[in-house]
Amino acid sequence: MKILKSLNKKNFLILFFLFFTSIAIAEEKPVDIWNIDKKEIEEKNITNNSEISNGENILQESIEPSVFGMQNQNQKSIINLDEKFDAKEIKIIGLYDPEDYGLNVDMWSYSDGDQLKNLFTKLNKMDLSDDAIEIVNTLLLINAHSPKKNISDNEFLKLKSDWLIKNSNLDLIEEYLIQNQIINLHSELTKYLVDEHLSNSEIDKACSIFSKNNELITDEYLSKFNIYCLIKNNKREEAQLILDLKKELGFKDEYFENKINYLLKYTKKIDVSVSEKSIFDFYLAHQTNPNFNFEPNDKTKKIIWKYLSSANLLGSFKQIDVSEIEKISTIEKAVHDKNYPEKELFDLYKRFQFDFNQLLNAQKEYKKLSKLEGRALVYQKILLESEMVEKLKLLKILKNSFKDDGLDNAFDLELKFFLEKMNPVDIPDNLTSFYYTNIQIEKDEDKKIKFNNDIMHQSKLINYFNGDYASSKISKDTNNFLKKIKKNKKYFLSKKDIIFLESLRHDGIKISEKYDDLYQIDENEIPTDIQIMINNRETGLALLRIAELIGQDKIERIDEDTIYFIVTALNKLNIDWMRNKILLKVLPLKV
Secondary structure: OOOOOOOHHHHHHHHHHHHHHHHHOOEEEEEEEEOHHHHHHHHHHHHHHHOOHHHHHHHHHHHHOOOOOOOEEEOOOOOOHHHHHHHHOEEEEEEEOOOHHHOOOOOOOOOHHHHHHHHHHHHHHHOOOHHHHHHHHHHHHHHOOOOOOOOHHHHHHHHHHHHHHHHOOOOHHHHHHHOOOOOOHHHHHHHHHHHHHHHOOOHHHHHHHHHOOOOOOOOOHHHHHHHHHHHHOOOOHHHHHHHHHHHOOOOHHHHHHHEEEEEOOOOOOOOOOOOOOOOOHHHHHHOOOOOOOOOOOOOOOHHHHHHHOOOOOOOOHHHOOOOOOOHHHHHHHHHOOOOHHHHHHHHHHHHOOOOOOHOOOHHHHHOOOHHHHHHHHHHHHHOOOOOOHHHHHHHHHHHHHHHHHHOOHOOOOHHHHHHHHOOHHHHOOHHHHHHHHHOOOHHHHHEEEOOOOOOOOHHHHHHHOOOOOHHHHHHHHHHHHHHHHHHOOOOOHHHHHHHHHHHHHOOOOOOOOHHHHOOOOOOOOOHHHHHHHHHHHHHHHHHHHHEEEEEEOOHHHHHHOOOOOOOHHHHHOOHHHHHHHHHHOOOOEEE
């Protein structure tokens, strides 16, 4: 029998009300994690505990420690943030100590919310480089106060959630949620994390989020998933108790209850219904049906495709006949979405039958066929072609065919496989753009620094930004280098040399005035809006603008003038950690 069937409903609701009233007493005042006083908290806890009635204590003994957070038996305190999370309750939420990054808790305080929202609208539309993403991630997760002008606390928090979801760094999202205990406050972000783990068939990772949580789970979707996790971890009584409590409060979900009753072994009857409303609903259908079988189509959600692939539930697609054009078309889309192996698609293409004339004149004949059959013909011709230039032309035709149908990601790895076998020297001029756009370019991170002591910004002096130089030594060595330059009439200081010297000057490194005539600086090179932000102490906003300027480019490939004003702006902001990372990427010679 279910645990609560013997309870009188009226008495149950009274006890339930008393239980949550006791929690509310302890939560009347918001907590500021930066001004928290341990002694004060202990005194308040003693006072609150003394006010709890006998009836509440009895309930607390029978329901230990919380109806939605049963799995954490050792929790000592629960901070239940109201769903409205007004500004008084939300103080500082983040991961990083601002002092570690040369910042402070007021880095956003003077920013205009309208500017911030507008800037994020632009950033979210851009395909940012790893360098730009790293800057934005760091800025958003610094422990700092929210902006106060033209933006509410919840709007600022939503900007963070939306950004983290867009960039899908699951480890970072989990750390952010758990360290700040904000599963309810960021319910959409939490659901995203759970769903991504589910789609990858990583159920243990998904459930571990709740075992690390000290909050009462108020979101219905997350609460249902928590019930499943409790059952999976053999905490059936706790799962049943939470479900019964929810039902007493009006919860009703026939699909979910049928699946859970099967898992709780209250029924042996298998509910074969499959819901695609959410990845969790779909997952439950799979877990409660030993004979589960599902064939996706072009309307199937991407996240469900992803789960089917990770759970090895797409085996039936390997037996597809080449006459089943619609199914193969569905596979093409799945490959484009990276939910089905490219190799499987191109193995399918090999099974199409074409006559000798079609293969011989593939560059013309493919136009007479359907798009899909045309791609299969061109691919087979690529496999047969021995002439490099002709093969390259065919590869371009095939890539364009995928691109025209919005499936360009479906021919990615296989294309690189062919291109990597070609010598770049042999590529004709009219195909070099196609070649270099699609070939896997060697990562700069794999290259090693080669010091050139004849050029200032490529010499060992740059080790200063690694922290390998004492101030007195870098001053002496730099002045000696400048002395040689002044004698060498053929050496002209480059923009990168100037960037190097100006960064040293900013750090207080003494450089003799007699070398001031070696170069001139332009005080107006920083964009006006960034300079205004610096003047107005809008530090966070200014750094976000720098991330926008970097955009999709790697730092190493940005022109010297742009690097100059970025470094100058960072010097004015005293953000040395970011400046040093940039300098160590752009100044050294790498081979």
